[in-house]
Amino acid sequence: MKFYREDTRTALSAKEEAQRLAFAPIAFQASKSLRDLGILAALGNAPDSAASAKELAQRCGVTEYGVAVLLDMGLSAGLVIWQNDKYQLTKLGQFVDFDPMTIANMDFVADICYQGMGELTEAIKHTKPAGLKHLGEWDTLYQGLSQLNQREKDSWFGFDHYYSDRSFPTLLTEVFAQDTATLCDIGANTGKWTKQCCQHNNDVHVTMVDLPQQLAVANENMAQAGFTERVTPFTCDLLAPKNPLPAGQDVYWMSQFLDCFSKEEIVSILVRVKEAMKPQSRIFILELFPDCQDYESASYSLNATSLYFTAIANGNSRFYMSHEFLPLIELAGLSIVKQTHNIGLGHSLIECGL
Ligand SMILES: C[S@@+](CC[C@H](N)C(=O)[O-])C[C@H]1O[C@@H](n2cnc3c(N)ncnc32)[C@H](O)[C@@H]1O
Incomplete structure (x- = not known):
């Protein structure tokens, strides 16, 4: 394996990264809300990809409070930067908004994995997909695949077929x-x-x-x-x-x-x-x-998806x-x-x- 062979972080960067992990579910949901509410798209379509919270609130039909609280997390997650009193979309923000692989992965995590992953420890202890109950009462996900609701189906098949x-x-x-x-x-x-x-x-x-x-x-x-x-x-x-x-x-x-x-x-x-x-x-x-x-990000995605099998699939x-x-x-x-x-x-x- 060509990745994960050395501990290269300083103590400071390790502690910083630990905080990112601690808040990762919130960063994930904020990114998805920014995408789903059309705030990233509105920012991308603005002149120079830059706009204020007030302008975006008008364009997206979201309160100014809602836009600002999400975009401030977007600053910390790297989706936007702050320039001349305006938010400006970054490359990362663009990928979250319209890169098909990112969309397939994010929708799969949101609609299939998110709730069930809370049962991961239980799943590991008992070698059972303890999180599957959030989708339905089956022994394995495969028995219930055809009974998922439309959104869950779209996300599961979108993810599977994308690759x-x-x-x-x-x-x-x-x-x-x-x-x-x-x-x-x-x-x-x-x-x-x-x-x-x-x-x-x-x-x-x-x-x-x-x-x-x-x-x-x-x-x-x-x-x-x-x-x-x-x-x-x-x-x-x-x-x-x-x-x-x-x-x-x-x-x-x-x-x-x-x-x-x-x-x-x-x-x-x-x-x-x-x-x-x-x-x-x-x-x-x-x-x-x-x-x-x-690519390391591919190994990251696969190791994460393995835990979907653990907590949800089987x-x-x-x-x-x-x-x-x-x-x-x-x-x-x-x-x-x-x-x-x-x-x-x-x-x-x-x-x-x-
Ligand atoms: C991840 S999907 C792969 C689908 C397809 N081959 C592809 O490459 O996209 C796994 C498939 O295995 C089937 N499967 C899972 N458990 C099975 C079992 N116990 N017996 C037969 N098929 C099973 C599922 O129903 C599902 O269709």
């Missing part, structure tokens, strides 16, 4: 470089990858594996795309160790899927892939490893470090054929075989 979508073009080329008549999309979710495969290759037949709630949505999406004839749904709860996978597929595909499981569960799933495959089947695992990132999974994850493949009796890192926004593609 996987950007890797699709490279991945399609890689997978279909060899003849692929049948592909098993394990953890197919809404069927986004399945649809891309059918669009990319006119002959491939895809079997989508997921929980029944997700497959109902995926089936509808396939019908709308006109791919019903070429796609077979295969309902399967892979947490039950006896549930087998469809046999004899050319490709077994698992994208952002194995991070939904504990190490023991991952080995059990991979053993079942091994049992289902034919000797020449290829297995592709698309994952995000915090230790394989080019209580026992995470984005694994590659040195924790890769040995699980060999433990399941499979071999790693090829590793490609830094695809799209930090994905790693692991091709495996017998």
Whole structure:
């Protein structure tokens, strides 16, 4: 891992940073309010990106008190600076306002994680997603995904798809470089990858594996795309160790899927892939490893998202470090054929075989 190897702070900067951590949830909410109330946008549209609280209050329909108290926190968070008695938008403020990655991350944290993270300690103590109750009464989030309210759904899918979508073009080329008549999309979710495969290759037949709630949505999406004839749904709860996978597929595909499981569960799933495959089947695992990132902020985001799995999704999974994850493949009796890192926004593609 190229980050997090040295303690470079002075005592003063460490103490300052500790205060930022102590107030981080407030800085987060202030930033989001400034974005949602249109105050950052109004500031960006003002001449020289500068305006007073009074001017912004008029433009945004918010009280002058509201604008000023939020923007003063914005000064401390670095979203704005204070120049000639006016607030002025910074680059950081611009990214918070309209950078798609920041919006996807912020909405996911606000709508899916924020309340539940208060139960993190409880979740760690009991290896249970103790914060999930704020979204609904399910054992894991995956059982309730299709029942989230619209805003929660938009934020969850917006976050999930933001990262996987950007890797699709490279991945399609890689997978279909060899003849692929049948592909098993394990953890197919809404069927986004399945649809891309059918669009990319006119002959491939895809079997989508997921929980029944997700497959109902995926089936509808396939019908709308006109791919019903070429796609077979295969309902399967892979947490039950006896549930087998469809046999004899050319490709077994698992994208952002194995991070939904504990190490023991991952080995059990991979053993079942091994049992289902034919000797020449290829297995592709698309994952995000915090230790394989080019940018420290990517590792930061992944380590934070791991704790969403802990407190909200299922209580026992995470984005694994590659040195924790890769040995699980060999433990399941499979071999790693090829590793490609830094695809799209930090994905790693692991091709495996017998
Ligand atoms: C993070 S999503 C990944 C979706 C998609 N493959 C992608 O790359 O965007 C994980 C998927 O795994 C499915 N899943 C989670 N637990 C499962 C289980 N026990 N059995 C089958 N599928 C499961 C979820 O329903 C969800 O669709």
